[in-house]
Amino acid sequence: xxxxxxxxxxxxxxxxxxxxxxxxxxxxxxxxxxxxxxxxxxxxxxxxxxxxxxxxxxxxxxxxxxxxxxxxxxxxxxxxxxxxxxxxxxxxxxxxxxxxxxxxxxxxxxxxxxxxxxxxxxxxxxxxxxxxxxxxxxxxxxxxxxxxxxxxxxxxxx
Amino acid sequence: xxxxxxxxxxxxxxxxxxxxxxxxxxxxxxxxxxxxxxxxxxxxxxxxxxxxxxxxxxxxxxxxxxxxxxxxxxxxxxxxxxxxxxxxxxxxxxxxxxxxxxxxxxxxxxxxxxxxxxxxxxxxxxxxxxxxxxxxxxxxxxxxxxxxxxxxxxxxxxxxxxxxxxxxxxxxxxxxxxxxxxxxxxxxxxxxxxxxxxxxxxxxxxxxxxxxxxxxxxxxxxxxxxxxxxxxxxxxxxxxxxxxxxxxxxxxxxxxxxxxxxxxxxxxxx
Numbered sequence: 001x002x003x004x005x006x007x008x009x010x011x012x013x014x015x016x017x018x019x020x021x022x023x024x025x026x027x028x029x030x031x032x033x034x035x036x037x038x039x040x041x042x043x044x045x046x047x048x049x050x051x052x053x054x055x056x057x058x059x060x061x062x063x064x065x066x067x068x069x070x071x072x073x074x075x076x077x078x079x080x081x082x083x084x085x086x087x088x089x090x091x092x093x094x095x096x097x098x099x100x101x102x103x104x105x106x107x108x109x110x111x112x113x114x115x116x117x118x119x120x121x122x123x124x125x126x127x128x129x130x131x132x133x134x135x136x137x138x139x140x141x142x143x144x145x146x147x148x149x150x151x152x153x154x155x156x157x158x
Numbered sequence: 159x160x161x162x163x164x165x166x167x168x169x170x171x172x173x174x175x176x177x178x179x180x181x182x183x184x185x186x187x188x189x190x191x192x193x194x195x196x197x198x199x200x201x202x203x204x205x206x207x208x209x210x211x212x213x214x215x216x217x218x219x220x221x222x223x224x225x226x227x228x229x230x231x232x233x234x235x236x237x238x239x240x241x242x243x244x245x246x247x248x249x250x251x252x253x254x255x256x257x258x259x260x261x262x263x264x265x266x267x268x269x270x271x272x273x274x275x276x277x278x279x280x281x282x283x284x285x286x287x288x289x290x291x292x293x294x295x296x297x298x299x300x301x302x303x304x305x306x307x308x309x310x311x312x313x314x315x316x317x318x319x320x321x322x323x324x325x326x327x328x329x330x331x332x333x334x335x336x337x338x339x340x341x342x343x344x345x346x347x348x349x350x351x352x353x354x355x356x357x358x359x360x361x362x363x364x365x366x367x368x369x370x371x372x373x374x375x376x377x378x379x380x381x382x383x384x385x386x387x388x389x390x391x392x393x394x395x396x397x398x399x400x401x402x403x404x405x406x407x408x409x410x411x412x413x414x415x416x417x418x419x420x421x422x423x424x425x426x427x428x
Contacts, residue, residue, distance in 0.1 A: 087173035
């Protein structure tokens, strides 16, 4: 009896708290993405269009680690048996990726362009069973701080 | 080509289905598979058990028998001693059990009795408070003899192994999943066990009638248990526990024994 009570409280705690936190995180992600949308961010090797005088170029990184809740873990355990899309973990990866890029952008406010954006992902508890299921996403890029191009020239792709 | 700063309108990287829907679907699928496996293997156990003769059983479980000179059972807290009962041998012959059985008394507050594979029957001393008369105790002894006769101890071991194996195979290394599945299995097993208890009660009445010529005192133990429950337990919790309990609820059991007595036409006794 006691075991079941513990399990049910853990799973509902995971479900309700996990869902609330996820909703809050997505809200934060959406607002911040909207606020930072003006910064041109690409994965190209060269900046888009024409830049004015380049003042500074630097390597910027953003890093996020997100963990699953108890409910998602149990649901994933069930999914593991039957196969198919591991939907409960999709938001985990999506949130980690977007959060990492946001942190990267926030770390270089005032940059004209962010180029060469790369993303790497890893599982912190890789290979160990019954460990915390979490994902780490590292985003790194080159931030360019430049003056506005001289009059008459528009920013266009090469 | 102009660079356009725009966010996607729709997040196609994540599923927009309700997570509980998927969870319920998967859980239901798994429960069905597990129930089917458990049911099939349980039938296999029921098929095999009657083929094991008491002699064969005693031979197989020889190493599991309680040592004649043992003073403790399992833990150091439970002292154990051979229990001398003048009526036991007579009840045993009434039950047509030919192999020798050993009766033990275990010091414990629990009012319980267990038939172990190999031929040891344990009486927990809490029993004696609830069954003070000879007839009351005789019914409990007859009930355990009935379990032995029906090979119920082997069935429950067999089903226990089946349950553990099925749960283990399905949940694999996921402890969380195992804790989700085990209660479901235990509830199923409890349900099965309750039907065995009723069958054992019926045979116990026959044994009692064979020895005394009547079945007086058969419900003494349960009536005393009921009195104690009424004064202590909260009805709601009792009801919930019944779902996981291996024995029928006390009042239902008394009614059942009375019904069986009438069906078998045994004298109620003094």
